[in-house]
Amino acid sequence: MTLSATMTRLAGAALLLALSACGGGSTSGNSTAPTPTSSLSEPAQLGALIFSDQSLSASGRQSCASCHNPANAHGPTSALAAEPGGPDGTTPGFRAVPSLRYLERTPAFAFAKDGTPTGGFDRDGRAQSLAEQGQRPFLAPHEMANASVADVIARLKQTSYAARFRQQFGDTILDQPEQAFSRMTYALQQFQLEDPSFHPYDSKYDLFLAGKVKLADAELRGLALFNNPTKGNCAACHTSARGADGAAPLFTDFTFDNLGVPRNPRLAATADPSYFDLGLCGPDRTDLSERADLCGAFKVPTLRNVATRKVFFHNGAFSNLTDVVRFYVTRDTNPALWYPVNADGTVEKFNDMPPQYRANVNVKEVPYNRQPGMAPALSPAEIDDLVQFLGTLTDGYKNQP
Numbered sequence: 001m002t003l004s005a006t007m008t009r010l011a012g013a014a015l016l017l018a019l020s021a022c023g024g025g026s027t028s029g030n031s032t033a034p035t036p037t038s039s040l041s042e043p044a045q046l047g048a049l050i051f052s053d054q055s056l057s058a059s060g061r062q063s064c065a066s067c068h069n070p071a072n073a074h075g076p077t078s079a080l081a082a083e084p085g086g087p088d089g090t091t092p093g094f095r096a097v098p099s100l101r102y103l104e105r106t107p108a109f110a111f112a113k114d115g116t117p118t119g120g121f122d123r124d125g126r127a128q129s130l131a132e133q134g135q136r137p138f139l140a141p142h143e144m145a146n147a148s149v150a151d152v153i154a155r156l157k158q159t160s161y162a163a164r165f166r167q168q169f170g171d172t173i174l175d176q177p178e179q180a181f182s183r184m185t186y187a188l189q190q191f192q193l194e195d196p197s198f199h200p201y202d203s204k205y206d207l208f209l210a211g212k213v214k215l216a217d218a219e220l221r222g223l224a225l226f227n228n229p230t231k232g233n234c235a236a237c238h239t240s241a242r243g244a245d246g247a248a249p250l251f252t253d254f255t256f257d258n259l260g261v262p263r264n265p266r267l268a269a270t271a272d273p274s275y276f277d278l279g280l281c282g283p284d285r286t287d288l289s290e291r292a293d294l295c296g297a298f299k300v301p302t303l304r305n306v307a308t309r310k311v312f313f314h315n316g317a318f319s320n321l322t323d324v325v326r327f328y329v330t331r332d333t334n335p336a337l338w339y340p341v342n343a344d345g346t347v348e349k350f351n352d353m354p355p356q357y358r359a360n361v362n363v364k365e366v367p368y369n370r371q372p373g374m375a376p377a378l379s380p381a382e383i384d385d386l387v388q389f390l391g392t393l394t395d396g397y398k399n400q401p
Contacts, residue, residue: 222389
């Protein structure tokens with residue numbers, strides 16, 4: 001990607017933690033958040049209850065945990081390109097649901113000194129804080145689908161923990177919907193900040209950095225390829241080294257990139273040929289709609305727990321991690337593998353954005369700096385090694401047999 005941003009983290013961002021797009025009417029397993037314990041503050045314990053409470057949705061069948069399953073790295077368990085939601089749980093979503101892990105160090109959105117957009121929450125960085133991001137799922141028509149903030153709080157009043165909420169935030173708080181709603185997202189933030197399951201830093205790679213385990217030969221080869229600027233070049237955006245302060249790597253530099261991911265016909269929205277999700281410049285984000293140069297760019301995600309994901313990229317176009325890496329290295333050497341081929345034999349490359357924005361796609365950096373017929377940056381065996389390394393980023397290694 002472009003330059004890795006080095007910007008000062010806003011103090012407020014550290015106090016705000018995300019409730020990302022819950023997006024899912026899927027109640028597979030009816031996942032619940034970890035049971036609140038005395039090790040968490042009272043607001044965090046309330047947040048844990050809110051996180052797993054399906055009654056706060058219009059359908060009565062969806063909670064944050066429905067698609068942010070704690071047992072799957074706080075990501076979805078289904079292989080749907082986008083989770084459905086809405087009043088009856090059947091309204092199609094627009095984007096693949098991300099994991100909620102490792103968001104606690106994300107900076108607020110800003111442009112770096114060199115003009116690089118950096119930080120923010122959601123895939124387009126439109127939420128200026130994690131609290132702002134936490135509000136949207138309760139109200140989005142294709143998510144929890146409450147008609148208004150007042151409707152959310154009316155549901156909260158009926159919960160078994162409403163008295164605890166009043167005791168914590170004031171006897172009359174539930175009679176002030178806007179204030180109560182802000183306390184709800186505060187409680188969710190505290191739960192995610194305080195509960196270590198959202199940021200355990202206990203993958204095999206973390207233990208390797210601490211000198212407690214060794215990586216297998218294939219994993220070591222994959223790490224070398226990951227860091228090599230002439231091979232995988234993954235670390236250019238997905239930083240793999242400890243920070244200057246010794247902080248564990250997050251495997252993202254919080255910037256944005258335009259990868260030209262293929263259009264995904266499994267998304268209901270793509271049935272309309274005029275529909276395009278252009279990330280930074282819309283349609284969900286509106287303040288940068290005039291920045292044509294940013295159209296098609298999406299936030300670089302963390303690669304922690306990437307091997308647990310069922311779908312990949314903002315539109316869920318891929319369902320296999322090996323194919324994701326293959327796409328990276330063969331997108332330009334053999335585009336017919338990934339894009340439609342026209343009757344005249346030409347390939348409709350970068351087909352998930354209008355032609356006028358296709359020049360925005362990253363074609364300069366390794367491994368994208370290739371032409372048709374050239375050798376990919378990685379061989380099939382090297383792709384396998386890189387995938388093996390990515391598997392070391394899965395949380396909970398110390399608990400594995």
